[in-house]
Amino acid sequence: MNNLTKPSRRQFLLSALLLPFSSLARSGQPTPVYGEGPFYPTPKMRYPDTDSDLVKISGAVRAAGGEIVIVSGRVLDRSLRPLKNARVEIWQCDVNGRYIHDGEPYWQTRDQSFQGFGHAITDAEGRYQFRTIKPVPYPGRCPHIHAKVWYQGKDRLTTQLFLPNHPLNERDGLYRHIPKSERERVHLNFDSADEPMATIDLII
Numbered sequence: 390m391n392n393l394t395k396p397s398r399r400q401f402l403l404s405a406l407l408l409p410f411s412s413l414a415r416s417g418q419p420t421p422v423y424g425e426g427p428f429y430p431t432p433k434m435r436y437p438d439t440d441s442d443l444v445k446i447s448g449a450v451r452a453a454g455g456e457i458v459i460v461s462g463r464v465l466d467r468s469l470r471p472l473k474n475a476r477v478e479i480w481q482c483d484v485n486g487r488y489i490h491d492g493e494p495y496w497q498t499r500d501q502s503f504q505g506f507g508h509a510i511t512d513a514e515g516r517y518q519f520r521t522i523k524p525v526p527y528p529g530r531c532p533h534i535h536a537k538v539w540y541q542g543k544d545r546l547t548t549q550l551f552l553p554n555h556p557l558n559e560r561d562g563l564y565r566h567i568p569k570s571e572r573e574r575v576h577l578n579f580d581s582a583d584e585p586m587a588t589i590d591l592i593i
């Protein structure tokens with residue numbers, strides 16, 4: 390089974406069996422908004438390949454370093470209706486802690502095989518899916534993935550997604566100020582599959 394069929398099947402199973410009963414989905418609480426940070430890559434900074442597989446850049450021989458994971462879920466409105474054709478973007482540092490961005494001070498040591506930025510368009514059930522690496526820390530920050538949702542041409546959500554219980558979380562200036570009641574909505578709870586998967590709904 391190759392890497393593309395496996396997550397698709399798993400996504401289907403999760404969507405069919407688990408997501409309708411998700412406590413997050415029942416709540417309808419919007420996903421908390423956190424800062425974009427200094428490393429959102431403008432279109433000219435990105436690779437020509439901006440697809441949802443950040444681990445493989447079109448034309449590249451090598452896959453990115455790091456632990457490969459799947460991040461998937463749905464984009465919903467506050468009445469929990471799925472939003473079709475929403476554009477979900479994620480960006481994060483590579484396994485060396487480097488961003489693809491003109492302002493990245495240590496760009497020389499960037500992993501040339503990590504796409505760093507990608508996007509997905511939601512389907513009729515509001516579903517999106519990315520293949521990327523498990524986020525790693527960089528100086529001053531605990532591991533996180535930045536995410537942004539565009540809907541009907543408007544920037545509707547900018548947030549950050551975290552690893553629950555990571556030892557650096559409580560030393561992170563942003564994370565430690567997130568109310569405990571809010572954290573569950575931005576936690577990536579990876580399972581223990583060969584290619585770990587986290588499912589997180591983005592409610593705008």
Ligand SMILES: [Fe+2]
Nearest residue numbers: 426530533535
């Ligand atoms: Fe960041």
